[in-house]
Amino acid sequence: MGKQKRKAKAAAPSIPKRAKNHRTSKDPWEQSREEEYAVVAVSAKEYRAGQPYYCVEWEGDFDDTWEPEANLVTATDVVKHFNDGLKKAMARARGFLI
Secondary structure, three states: OOOOOOOOOOOOOOOOOOOOOOOOOOOHHHHHHHOOOOEEEEEEEEEEOOEEEEEEEEOOOOOOEEEEHHHHHHHHHHHHHHHHHHHHHHHHHOOOOO
């Protein structure tokens, strides 16, 4: 019995490792969440579970939506203007003029 030569195994191609949170592309939902839309006006306010929600009119051809105050960080001046007008209207209704 003679000795047989073993064939050398071919090296596996190296694949770069990825981080655990690596994503190859963004899904459409995630892309739409990153877009910002301009607020035209705030028309109403209500409380849900103790948090203020505002009825927001958006620039463009969009329907009005109810948004929590946390979603309106770029429209603080519009929200402040609405709240100031609301305070004045409530004061007038109570008989005090401001």
